[in-house]
Every structure is written in C-alpha cells, then in structure tokens.
C-alpha cells in the first residue's frame with residue numbers, strides 16, 4: 001500500500017538504501033566486487049542516459065572514470081550493489097571514453113521522459129554529488145574532509161567533525177478563499193506561466209509558519225489554516241518541496257513585485273481549464289511538479 005496518495009517524480013526510489021550497513025567498508029567492497037554490481041555516471045551534474053533510461057555501467061569500469069572519493073553507494077537492488085560515479089572536467093566523456101554508451105543529459109530537460117524509478121535514483125545521486133561538490137572542506141576547521149559511509153557522510157580528519165548531506169525544506173502552497181485559489185508568477189518565468197507560491201523554510205520556523213510568512217510577504221495574504229498535501233524531493237540541488245494548501249482570510253492579495261510580478265485568482269472551473277491547457281495565453285506546471293498536483297487536488301475537490 002502506498003505511503004501517500006501522491007508519489008511525485010523524484011520520490012519512490014526503489015533501491016534499499018541499506019543505511020544500517022553502508023558504514024561497513026568491507027561490506028561495500030564486497031558488493032563492488034560482485035559482477036552483478038552496476039553504476040550510473042554523472043558528468044558535471046548531468047546523468048548518462050541511453051534510450052531514455054539510465055545507462056548502467058560495470059562498477060569497476062565506472063570507478064576508473066573518476067577519482068576514488070567520487071563513487072557513491074546508492075543502495076541495493078535485491079542483493080546487488082548499485083553505485084554512482086561523479087565525473088568532472090571540461091571534456092564530455094560521452095564523446096570520449098563513454099562513446100557509444102549513451103549521452104549526458106540535463107536532468108531538468110528530461111524529467112517528463114524518465115521512468116519514476118530512474119528519476120528517483122538520479123535525484124538521490126544528483127543531490128549527494130552536488131553536496132559533495134559544495135562541501136569538500138570541513139565547515140568547522142576548514143580542512144579537506146573525507147568521504148565515509150559510501151558517500152552519505154563526510155568526516156574531517158583533523159577535528160573529527162562529521163558532516164551529513166543537507167536537505168533544504170521549501171514550503172510550496174496553494175492559497176484559497178471561498179471558491180477561488182490564487183496562483184502567482186515570477187517575471188523570469190516563461191510568458192503566461194502561473195504556479196503555486198513557494199519559499200525556503202527558515203531556522204526556528206514550523207512548516208505552517210513558513211507558509212503563512214511567505215503568503216504574507218509575497219502576496220499580502222493572511223493565512224487562516226494550513227493543510228499538508230504531499231512532498232517532493234527536488235534535486236536542484238537538494239530541496240524537499242513540502243506541498244500545502246492554505247485557506248486565507250480574503251480574496252485580495254497583491255504581488256510584492258520582488259518575488260512575484262503578478263497574482264491571479266482562479267475558480268475551480270478555471271483551474272481545471274488551466275490544467276488542461278485550455279486558457280489561451282496561460283499555463284501552469286506539468287505533472288512532474290508538485291504545484292500541478294496541489295492545483296489539481298483543489299480544482300477537483
């Protein structure tokens with residue numbers, strides 16, 4: 001039975017992360033030595049794909065493409081180890097050592113073409129690699145840190161501080177009042193695009209408080225009630241989108257002209273038409289985005 005009625009793109013990773021075993025270096029080495037072990041490859045944040053699927057490589061071959069601290073243990077597929085390697089450098093390995101095995105693709109650009117399973121595996125790998133790329137040095141003493149636990153932790157050899165991958169929580173919410181909901185647009189978005197409102201949750205703030213603050217700051221709305229909908233990992237680089245609906249006190253609302261350039265109220269029939277792409281000149285995010293499902297749930301209630 002699913003954990004939630006909503007499993008979004010980038011969630012639903014089918015691998016067993018084996019978080020209770022990955023600290024065992026000998027166990028990981030044994031998994032790598034198994035001929036059934038496989039690895040995916042990233043190059044500068046882009047995954048290697050072939051025919052729209054992850055292009056799996058023998059793990060020994062993949063490890064040779066990157067320095068030793070750039071191999072990540074993703075989890076178990078049955079009893080077999082699944083790994084990822086992070087290749088850096090200017091030259092595209094897809095046109096060199098990996099020629100014929102696939103091509104490196106922009107993950108955002110191919111979201112809607114991936115299987116749910118592949119998207120979730122790639123999301124975990126991408127977020128971890130981005131964390132490694134941005135946290136190579138101990139944030140306590142500044143020394144280079146060492147990879148541990150298959151890449152899920154870094155340890156400082158100097159001060160022994162332990163560092164863990166970060167996940168940045170974002171509240172993403174659909175405000176509604178009476179029979180209308182509000183969507184906003186940022187000036188930088190493609191013409192006609194409207195979506196749910198969103199913002200990072202700040203230290204010392206609950207999810208509900210962040211939702212109310214963002215609605216106040218961005219659209220001048222006073223929040224009456226917040227209801228959790230679902231969540232979505234978003235690996236650009238490491239957000240967790242926490243989807244909410246929020247009843248607000250009136251149907252006024254003004255864009256702050258900083259985050260939002262425009263806000264607009266939609267009735268349920270209008271929201272359904274927007275989702276169906278039937279309002280000329282207006283659009284909303286597709287099904288790969290949690291905002292789509294927030295709007296659909298409200299519109300179809």
Ligand SMILES: [Zn+2]
Nearest residue numbers: 138141156159
């Ligand atoms: Zn340190």
